Amino acid sequence: MSDALPIDGVLPDLRAAIAKAGRAVLAAPPGAGKTTRVPLALLSDIAGRIVMLEPRRLAARAAAERMAATLNEPVGETVGYRIRGDAKVGNATRIEVVTEGILTRMLQSDPELTGIGALVFDEFHERSLNADLGLALAWEVRGALRDDLALIVMSATLDTGPVAALLGDAPIVRSEGRAFPVETKWLDTPVRSGTRFEAAASALIERAVAETKGGVLVFLPGEGEIRRVAADLRLPADCHIHPLFGAMDMKAQRAAIRPAETGRKIVLATSIAETSLTIEDVRVVVDTGRARRARFDPGSGMSRLVTEPVSRAEADQRRGRAGRVAEGTCYRMWTKGEEGALPAFPPAEIEVADLAPLVLELALWGAGDGKELAFLTPPNPGVLNEARALLEDLGALDATGITAHGKALSRLPLHPRLGHMLMHAGRDAAPLAALMAERDPLPRSASVDLALRLEALARPGEAIANRGVVERVKAEAKRLTRLAPDAPPMNPAEMAALAYPDRVGLRRKGDQPRYVLSGGKGAVLSEDDPMAGARLIVVTDTDGNPREARIRQAIEITEAELRAVHGAQIGWHQVCEWSKRENRVIAREQERFGAVVLADRTWKDADPDAMARAMLDGVRQLGLTPSEAARRFLARVALVRESDADLPDMSEDAMMDRLEDWLLPHLGGVRTAADWKGFDLLPALRAMLDWGQMQRLDQAAPAHFVTPLDSKIPIDYSGEAPEIAVRLQEMFGVTEHPRVGRTPLRVTLLSPARRPVQTTTDLPSFWATSYEDVRKDMRGRYPKHPWPDDPVDASPTRRAKPRR
Structure with a gap:
């Protein structure tokens, strides 16, 4: 091979590692030559074909063409390629460069990979979903069917340790790469807020062109930005602008890769130019610091393209493009201080992608949720469940696994x-x-x-x-x-x-x-x-x-x-639900396709149980509204429960958690917020206690204090001490202070108009001391009511003095 490349120095180590262990992880920086040198170096060592995976079609074609040119052969003889919609291979082909989805099909159709001696995963740091799946399946094949299958994982920026561990502590081979220095230039100050992205990018490109010589490779997020920047640029007449993105036809992509025949070439590219491609006359890289990625949201079941800051690994990869063939310069559209905030690596596609294709492949492989496969990043279980639900809706999966329809889809x-x-x-x-x-x-x-x-x-x-x-x-x-x-x-x-x-x-x-x-x-x-x-x-x-x-x-x-199309999935449903907008239970009959309501009418004679259950949602919204009697009951239970754990927990949180158990049987006829406001909780609360529990409750915390006139005065247990409020005249003749067990009641004595007069926890002391002052004040206000000199000897009464 002419034109020595840095990778040549470690090829003997790589060949030795494959001969001894059958697997290796190769770390080599951009420009080292791993893509085009490694497969050729392994030809004499590997029995069978060498299949190398590339993440992009353009890179796969370019790599195959470069290797074929090295052998002075046309593509399709010793070296060929196979990508979606195009293939150039023959009976003599020993090296096949394929895009990653092609390998998955090879594995699914022939798990033993008949005739293939080695798999090479190039640019694995891109962490595409197909590369992760392909490596996981290949590793299982090697362990179960093909212990002679050689596996090589190659990367420029990947943390090699986890990959080597995943492959049973595979040997790691490192190449230091080409010694062409690249000067990095950052912005002095951040891009001013409000500045149009394309304007900032154009200004930096124009500066780079003015300060340097040679071809310029510009990294932009997507096709739209490429076209807008191209329209904005004001460059010297000898500069020729070439867009480069995945949606272009191959002829235009090749024009961007070829050296310029005259003048300077300015390539405006997406991340497609980060790896595997050598654009030979590039000496300058302008990195705008943005990347566009697909993000899948399992909650919505939809993917969207988002524009994000590049990771430090991607920035290093882009920077390396400037030093592949000579000294270069890299301009970064951010300050040196901003660089520390960049993420270390981009997210693996398995973390952010729609996993429906992956779940289908796992089902076809018989791997279930893939837990037994060697994934560098295991798929998220929640996203897997969403994908599985979609495939079940499509009829690709059922309870037993993949269906015949699913197998057809996988092909x-x-x-x-x-x-x-x-x-x-x-x-x-x-x-x-x-x-x-x-x-x-x-x-x-x-x-x-x-x-x-x-x-x-x-x-x-x-x-x-x-x-x-x-x-x-x-x-x-x-x-x-x-x-x-x-x-x-x-x-x-x-x-x-x-x-x-x-x-x-x-x-x-x-x-x-x-x-x-x-x-x-x-x-x-x-x-x-x-x-x-x-x-x-x-x-x-x-x-x-x-x-x-x-x-x-x-x-x-x-x-x-x-x-x-979906007539079998359209049907009538009876719906009882709480309407937050109307504050009431509504009962409807609806013809639905999923959440789409095609027809709607009132549900006459709606099921009472369904109505009551719908009202529970209203209760959850409106909250518990206990009456005064219910509030006192809850306070009694809370007090006694401190020493009697057999009583149920009637705290508000516990009650709300168990609405179905205690409230549902009592909600007959309750349909609106107004109904609920007038609903008395006390019967439902009392029903939560059996006869024995009620007896213990009444004994430990009686509900009422009975006055000498047999009036039942409710006892309030919600404060620091149990409390009653009673008219003063009803307590005449009481010589012992009322108690609950050993605890004295807090007694609020009321005037004939039921206004508080005095609060005491020692009624005999009140009669002996404070009563005389109260009597003087009350006689003037309520002269028609008795105010005896000695309340202890007086008879209790509810009446005023008899008329003369």
Whole structure:
């Protein structure tokens, strides 16, 4: 091999590790040459084919072409590639460069990997879902079926220790990389708040071009930013701008990679240019510090693209692009002080992605939830459950595991949703499946109507924002047509409802175009969109907001079309529920598809038990409202329970937790907040105690004090001491202070008008001391009532003095 590369120095160590252990982890910085050198170096050591996995199609093709050129051969002889929709391999091919999903299909169709001697996982630090799954399956195959299968995991920035441990303490081989220094330049001050991102990026690119020589590689979050920055840039005439992103056609991507024939090349790229690709004339990197990732929200069942700060590992990877072939410079669009706040590594895709495809693969493998597989990052159980529920709705899984339909879906190069649609709707669904698997070909200003996208495939016009997307969709549609079965004809709305049974939306009442989705979530449409008046829609793309997702793509569907597709899932339901808005129990009969209510009517003769159970939700909202008598009862129970643990816990929290047990039987006829306000809790509370418990309660904390005139005065136990309030005249002749057990009652003596006169815990002392002063005051106010000189000898009374 000509043109020595840094990786060459450690290739003997790598070959020795594979010969001895059959596995290795190779750490080599960007530009070391691991992608194109390692497979070639292993050719003489490995019996069978070497399959190398690349995370991106562009990188897979470029790596295969570079290795074939090293051997002075065309691609497809010793070195070939296999990517979605394209393959160049032959009978003599020994090295196959494939994208990661291809390996999963190889493993599922032939777990022994017949004819394959080694698997090489390149750029594993990207932690794609397919790479994690592929490594987990390959490791199980090596342990159970193929102990001769060599495994090599290669990375530039990954923490190698955990990967080596995962692979049974695999040997770690390190390459120091090329010794081309890269000068890093940070901003002096942070980008000013309010500054447009594209303006800040353009300014930094223009500065980098003015201060340096050679090609410039700029990292931007996505295609939109690339196009806007390209429009903003003001560069010298000899500078040629080349976009580079995944949705471009291969010809345009190759133009961005090739050295410039004249002048300076300025490549505006997404993260596609972080790894595996060597853009030979690049000497300068401008890193805007942003990356776009897909985030899956299990609560909404939707994925959304979010723009986030890059991790330090990604920033180092990008910086390395400037030093691959010569000394370079890296400009970072943040200050050195801001760098410490960046995360160390990007999240693994298994942590943030939709796991429905993974769950389907695990079911096909027979691995259940994957707990027994060697995942570097185990999948989240909650997200797995959400994915499993979707697959069950699609008929891909049942209680016994994967179904025949699920096996058919696993063979399709589509998300299970789209595969389900293709299998039921047939060949006519191929264009729609290909379209929904790609990015939107229309500009952001276009209506959300999915039908417009289908029309664009048939008649591309000036409104197309990305013709490369249209061409890829057409090519993929042809391929899917060959995989699709025969099926009865369906229109696009019915097809979309097959793929998204949880996203059929019904417009809510009101002026705003807000929709409730069949899966229970909410979604909103722009008021000025032509579809804003549609009653029923199928939402095929949103921004993923978990509270109320903004609709980015949808198609109108009629009720008849919905019934034609999901008629078996539409049915009448009797609903009793508490209405927070009306503060009452409502009883309805509703025809529903999931959370979408297609018809609604009053439920006459509603089940009383269902009404009572619905009222419990009202009680939870309104809270307990005990009457004075009920409050005193609760206080008695609380007091006695301190020494008698056999009594039930009647604290408010405990009562609310057990509403079904004690309150439900007493709620007959209670339907509204007003009914509840007038409801007496005391009978229900007393029913919680059996006869023995009531006897002990009455003995330890009697409910009443009986006056000499047989009046029952309620005793209040809620204070520091038990208390009664009684008219003073009723206590005449009482010579011993009232008690509960040994505890004296706190007695509030009342005037004839029932106003407090005196509070005492020693009634005999009151008669002997304070009574005379009270008598003098009260005789003037209430002359018609008796105020004897000696209250101890007087008879108790409730009456005034008799008239003369």
